[in-house]
Amino acid sequence: MARNRALPRLAGYPLAMAARDLQEQIKKLIVDRRLPSGAPLPTEPELMEHLGASRNSVREALKALQAMGIVEIRHGFGTYVGSMSFAPMIEGLAFRTVAGHYRGEDSLLRLLELREAVETGLVSRLAGRLPEADLVELDALVDRMEQEAAQGAGLAETDRAFHATLYRGLDNVLLSEVLEAFWDAFHRVQRDLVDVPQDPRVTCRQHREILDAVRSGDVLRAEEAIRDHFGNIRTRLSG
Amino acid sequence: MARNRALPRLAGYPLAMAARDLQEQIKKLIVDRRLPSGAPLPTEPELMEHLGASRNSVREALKALQAMGIVEIRHGFGTYVGSMSFAPMIEGLAFRTVAGHYRGEDSLLRLLELREAVETGLVSRLAGRLPEADLVELDALVDRMEQEAAQGAGLAETDRAFHATLYRGLDNVLLSEVLEAFWDAFHRVQRDLVDVPQDPRVTCRQHREILDAVRSGDVLRAEEAIRDHFGNIRTRLSG
DNA sequence: AAGAGTCAGCTGCTCTAACCAACTGAGCTA
DNA sequence: TAGCTCAGTTGGTTAGAGCAGCTGACTCTT
Structure with missing residues (x-):
């Protein structure tokens, strides 16, 4: 019909x-x-x-x-x-990680390893090449971090600023945005899912060490400092 | 009313x-x-x-x-x-780059620099640590590349496979996907916008050098090889 | 009995038409 | 002049109808 x-x-x-x-x-x-x-x-x-x-x-x-x-x-x-930011990517990455987590995968850990791999590689390009102005700014950020740690406040925002300022020295806005996107996705999921208490003093010391290493220009030391920092986070995730 | x-x-x-x-x-x-x-x-x-x-x-x-x-x-x-792949990210990144390009920004160049920064950092973690099986596979890929170059065919797919196989050694699926997403976005835009003819023999030589450097375990040489490779592409973009 | 064609029924896709809700700006009111 | 109101713009939501791709069971033929 x-x-x-x-x-x-x-x-x-x-x-x-x-x-x-x-x-x-x-x-x-x-x-x-x-x-x-x-x-x-x-x-x-x-x-x-x-x-x-x-x-x-x-x-x-x-x-x-x-x-x-x-x-x-x-x-x-x-x-x-639109602003064509990486907000959608953060959204997608975060959801992918959350969904994986609830299905029993170590998706959050893998996201952390992604950050570690990329940042370890990048920091070696920075060691000894950061302008004094950026180093001063990073000093101030670690100071603030220590202040917040003493007050028992959260360090998240300052941590974010530290990493952002550090990799700003690579002089590639796109790269900075990608790194921040990874940071955002990781911290969003971590906050929603596990939220393990951390020892802020250890975190502060590690950031200081990263900064000192970069300032000294010692590439290997800088990589090691980054690895230590991520190792600390990883321990918290598994614990 | x-x-x-x-x-x-x-x-x-x-x-x-x-x-x-x-x-x-x-x-x-x-x-x-x-x-x-x-x-x-x-x-x-x-x-x-x-x-x-x-x-x-x-x-x-x-x-x-x-x-x-x-x-x-x-x-x-x-x-x-859904598969939760990075296809949407590729889409977004590609569009962002295309739109920027038409507005007179060097967005494609910056995307290339993003890849260069990340891959240069990562290759140093690979040098001397790739299992023999992967090295053999990479040998075969460069061989195929030379074959294709001799026939005047495009090297794109083989290039993609080379990079994918190389960073597979980092043993992080998420990281591999991100790198492939960057590759895809870059090549899609390059194909649509500029498509500069390349000298395939130079490209082959550079991939061979990357592979040799990684096999030898010489970190600095490996980084230099990657930088050369990207420098070659960058020259084509500007030319 | 085995194979091929048909059709009912699921699924998502598109269209039309109306009304709801957020915001702006001109014009009125005090 | 300061503030309010209201008409007109924009996107947001609902409703109902018909279109289009796919599956599986039924039927008709061989």
Whole structure:
């Protein structure tokens, strides 16, 4: 029983532009118009007309792009080109780790090992090459860390700043963002899942040692210092 | 002109569960049920009931999760827990690079520098520590590369395999995936944007040198070999 | 009885149409 | 002039209908 109906579509338009294609079209629009981060995108009705799709399909495409950090949607305001940060990657990595953890895998440990492998490799490129200004800043951060340790406060944010400042010396924003993404994912999962109490004084001493080693220019010592630091975290995870 | 209407909602339910929360609910469902990759998720109608949301909202949440690689949707078949690979990260990184490129930034170069920084650091951990089996495999890959070079064929796939096999020795699947993601993103963008012709013989020689250096256990030589390799690519980009 | 074709029914996909909710800015009010 | 209100914009959510891919059981043929 054929239930044919006249197609309510304009001739010349593709019948159904798959959602995947819609995403591509919107990305193409951003690239073609050279839109920078924060630039406004067409409104939903405009996109409907431009892409020849229904509101629903347009919105699904936008949602997917939002999940990838490519667009940013603000209710009642408009849609904008996203910051293209690594926030989505952090999200994905964190979930992957959490899911693995609950299935009995050592996913958190492996994430830590990823950080250790990368940072150990990178610190050797830094040893003896960090500008004095950065070293001073790192000094201040370790001081603050010791202060926080004395007060029994958490060191997380300062730890994050220390690592960020350290690898800023590599002079590659992309690399810094990736490292911060790994840090964020790890700490988010650690906080949600295990949250093992740490001895802040040990952590402080290890950061001081990393800094001293980098300042001295001794590559092997710097690598060893990083390895010690991660070894400490690893012990806490297993314990 | 107030156009009030009785709310068609069950009491006790939140009026509007934002799409963001819907995503969290679905992720929670995966974690709570310990669903592994490939496990089937509830159908759309089931999710509608379970989450108390409309079809549309459920679908938008699923689309976002699909973009993050957390779920996989198969038309006419069902929805499944995704592979949680880094495919979404590759997508995001590639787009970010393409968009930056068209806005006049050296985004592709910075992506290459990211790879160089990470791989240079990692290769020093490998030098002299690779099992003989891996070294043999790498030999075969360079051989194949030379063969392809002689035939004037592309070396891309073999290059990918070389790097993948090399860092497999670090024995961290997560790390390997990240490196491959960087490789994929870089080559995808390079292919789409510049596609500079290369001298395959130089590339072969450099891979041979990397392999020899790693086999010899000379850390500095290995780092230098990697740097040379990336320097070659960098020259092609600028030229 | 064995094979091939058909069809009912699942699944997700797309469309339309209406209303809800957040935000802005012009214009009114005090 | 300062503050409020309200109309109009934008995205958010719901509803219901029909489209499209896939599976498996049923039937018809051989």
